[in-house]
Amino acid sequence: MTSITVYDGAKTIGGNKIYINENGNGLFLDFGLNFKKYGLYFQEFLSSRGNRGIHDLLHLNLIPKLNIYRKDLIPSDTDISKFPKLDIKAILLSHAHMDHFGNIGLLNPQYPVILSPSTLMLLKGMLDCSGSMLGSDVAYYSLKHQKKDGRLLETEKNRDIGRNFICTKEISEEFVDFFKARVKKRATFEEGNITLLKDYPLDFKITGYDMDHSIFGATAYLISGETTIAYTGDFRLHGSKGKYSERFINEAKNVPVLIIEGTRTVKEDISESEDIVYENCRRTAEIAKGLIIADFSARNFERLETFQKIAEKVGRSLVIPSKDGYLLNALEKADGKDRIKDLCIFRGLKSTRRNWESLLLQDKPHIHNVDPKEISNDPEKYILCFSFFDMKNLLDIKPPSGTYIYSSSEAFEEESEFDFVRLKNWLKYFNFKIYGFDIVEEDGKEKPIFTKGFHASGHASKKDLTWAIDKIDPEIIIPVHTDNPEWFKENFDNIVLLEDGQTHKF
Ligand SMILES: [Zn+2]
Known part of the structure; x- marks a missing residue:
């Protein structure tokens, strides 16, 4: 039975x-x-x-x-x-x-x-x-x-x-x-x-x-x-x-x-695919001025590959947080695919280097680390993979303006809805043009709305x-x-x- x-x-x-x-x-x-x-x-x-x-x-x-x-x-x-x-x-x-x-x-x-x-x-x-x-x-x-x-x-x-x-x-x-x-x-x-x-x-x-x-x-x-x-x-x-x-x-x-x-x-079903995401984000990146920030879920490595293709196409370097670099290195142990070789790792201002960061460096000694200052000097050279939780680093980069592409899922709860209001405040402060979401007022309350085609x-x-x-x-x-x-x-x-x-x- x-x-x-x-x-x-x-x-x-x-x-x-x-x-x-x-x-x-x-x-x-x-x-x-x-x-x-x-x-x-x-x-x-x-x-x-x-x-x-x-x-x-x-x-x-x-x-x-x-x-x-x-x-x-x-x-x-x-x-x-x-x-x-x-x-x-x-x-x-x-x-x-x-x-x-x-x-x-x-x-x-x-x-x-x-x-x-x-x-x-x-x-x-x-x-x-x-x-x-x-x-x-x-x-x-x-x-x-x-x-x-x-x-x-x-x-x-x-x-x-x-x-x-x-x-x-x-x-x-x-x-x-x-x-x-x-x-x-x-x-x-x-x-x-x-x-x-x-x-x-x-x-x-x-x-x-x-x-x-x-x-x-x-x-x-x-x-x-x-x-x-x-x-x-x-x-x-x-x-x-x-x-x-x-x-x-x-x-x-x-x-x-x-x-x-x-x-x-x-x-309701909508027509969506990773290819559509690529097309929309690429078109946005092509006309973008200044620094580009791409916001997608950290473990969505397929989206990371999509943005890597876009970066190549528009002649910029893709910069990822070091944690993502560590995970890409871990993935390589399973399938032998070196996904880091053309990427840069963001090195934020931190006082200590963690053990796992040293391990990543040991495995990938030629990895290209990028300091906030390098990005400030030439913002048009980069697409930076950041999300709301990385916004503090903009205080070190101090970009005069830029383009933010939100390529992740919609907010489901009120708590995360408010994070978008905060995110918008950061982006407004640094004069970023936003694609993929916006904040609207509904019944006297601010809430995010999302543009189709930037996420699948x-x-x-x-x-x-x-x-x-x-x-x-x-x-x-x-x-x-x-x-x-x-x-x-x-x-x-x-x-x-x-x-x-x-x-x-x-
Ligand atoms: Zn799942």
């Missing part, structure tokens, strides 16, 4: 935690952070308390009540032994976005994670160069122990534990070296193992497929046991890797069960979802990662709509 339980992400965009069990053998498909539920209680300056382990998340129903979590994250006033203990042979991770991986770090390390080599390099790279948030520390984590009466947890300094990973594809020696590299100063690092999926004994036959999404390394899975299940993860057809998504859809033809994302089912979504349109479902023609469809599961019900007749925590057996 096979059962599928959607523990989270059934009726929200993100937070996917889908559990499959066949005759006692279990697998999780993603174990992400549910931003929507998290945002009911928390925000940037009020986050769950790391020194209370999983206590806060469990208490507020932000993670499922199961006996599957790291022992060192359980304070003395929390008892998870009364919750069901699931059999988990592995966690299949679709891609390196927080809403898919952001709670894996909470899980008992005995469960290995299946992922693409690019995804593992991104997880390691992101963790190396940022302060880790509890749950997103997947590549490795710092062990905690109970303090005093055990309600508070303390991080054991200098003791990091690695998780075990199963890669969907072959890996290189450089890959293993980067995986093992101790970036944060630790006395001991008990690194995990890496195995290849083809060599790992499992009761299911699992195959990973490259997918087109707004981050490299995105993977869909075919899971075959008594029945076969196809899981799309997040995907689209209109990016430069659209052919990969099509290949998976062809391979998934006639599978009995399809678990599919439905992010864009709330909105990472998700499939309704038309493309319909095409994929028709092509696969499964017996049952379980939609996830959507605010509008009813759209599926209205348009197809073999839909199983589950509530969070509900199980479908067959």
Whole structure:
């Protein structure tokens, strides 16, 4: 008998935690952070308390009540032994976005994670160069122990534990070296193992497929046991890797069960593609005077390639923040593609150089670093990849004017809407001409509006979802990662709509 339980992400965009069990053998498909539920209680300056382990998340129903979590994250006033203990042979991770991986770090390390080599390099790279948030520390984590009466947890300094990973594809020696590299100063690092999926004994036959999404390394899975299940993860057809998504859809033809994302089912389809983004942004860059700033999501490496093409076309150099450089270097370990060689790295005014920055320099000694002064001297020479959070650096560059191209997703919540008002203030202060968004007044309140054609979504349109479902023609469809599961019900007749925590057996 096979059962599928959607523990989270059934009726929200993100937070996917889908559990499959066949005759006692279990697998999780993603174990992400549910931003929507998290945002009911928390925000940037009020986050769950790391020194209370999983206590806060469990208490507020932000993670499922199961006996599957790291022992060192359980304070003395929390008892998870009364919750069901699931059999988990592995966690299949679709891609390196927080809403898919952001709670894996909470899980008992005995469960290995299946992922693409690019995804593992991104997880390691992101963790190396940022302060880790509890749950997103997947590549490795710092062990905690109970303090005093055990309600508070303390991080054991200098003791990091690695998780075990199963890669969907072959890996290189450089890959293993980067995986093992101790970036944060630790006395001991008990690194995990890496195995290849083809060599790992499992009761299911699992195959990973490259997918087109707004981050490299995105993977869909075919899971075959008594029945076969196809899981799309997040995907689209209109990016430069659209052919990969099509290949998976062809391979998934006639599978009995399809678990599919439905992010864009709330909105009307618009015609969009990475090519349209390239055309609009290129045209803007060609007429731009002064410094150009391109604002796109840091891990959208496809967009970065789009802007690199534009930079070449208009005879400017593309300058990226050093964190992005570190991630591009990490990606190279997975696929051998040197994406940094023609780029410049922005070196802002900082008093210390971090370990990961030294590691990047060690790997790429010829990297071209650009100081704010160099940009001030010749602003027409550069396209600078900055976002709202980098605006402070303009105070060092002091551009007299320039062009700002916003090439990222629209604001969804009021909180982030206000960031656009602030962003506009910065740009007004430095006389920038803005493309891609503007601020308008509505009911006496300022809010952003967005220009179409400067951004293409990472998700499939309704038309493309319909095409994929028709092509696969499964017996049952379980939609996830959507605010509008009813759209599926209205348009197809073999839909199983589950509530969070509900199980479908067959
Ligand atoms: Zn995603």
